[in-house]
Amino acid sequence: MRIAVLISGRGSNMLQLAAHAGPETGFEIVLVAANKACDGLALAEKRGLSTELVSRADFASRQDQEVALGDAILASGAEIICLAGYMTILSPAFIDRFAGRIINIHPSLLPDLKGLDTHERAIAAGMARHGASVHLVTAELDDGPLLLQAGLDVTKDDDADGLAARVLHLEHALYPFVVSSLANGTLTAGPDNVTWHEGTRVLDSADPAIADVLGDTVIWPAAAEHSENSN
Ligand code: GRF
16 A cells, blocks of 8 residues: 655655555555655655655645645555644545545544644643544544544643643554555545454554554543444
8 A cells, every 4th residue: 555644844754654555564654745844754755756846835825735746646646644743634635635545643532622833732731541543634734534543541640742742652653553554455544434353352462562552541432333243
């Protein structure tokens, strides 16, 4: 499965996807695109990945920038678009163009804490649980069917930075796991139907490094069709 990764910042999730790409997981990164010059783009280049800067500053309108971005994605042959810290809200037109083929990682247990500054807000609200979510992207911000989440307990010692680091550690296992599961067909996802075909057993055959991190943190999508019976 060919994926494009869209970034705007440091690119640590993109690098984790790159680290897990290959014949064993069944996915490859065919494009890393950014909407502004950023560390992540430089790191992707250094890694030898195909990169493209589609800067908003170079286009007359957001719409023109998105058309160019979409054209670059289509030219790359990507089948799935992974948002990984792409800090711009995509328009409904872009989302329609790639309907059902865009996924995002968000640093909260959605539907809690949509939007920015999730770690600060989790602490300010005194939340007992926090974590990360991977979901299908729909026109509504940080909405769309959940594919998988990883959760942790917030402790009284957590500050926003510490909590962010603990959640990021989960993200770095969660995103490659979800993408490889889409690639090998153990996960299928559409607007009305998210199915983990092997149920919770899928973690038993996951990369041990990933299974170790995710372990008991995984939250299976409640609304999903969840089949333990099919092969
Ligand atoms: C991550 O926390 C991700 O969940 C959010 O933006 C951040 C990106 O971090 N969408 P990085 O650029 O992958 O390091």
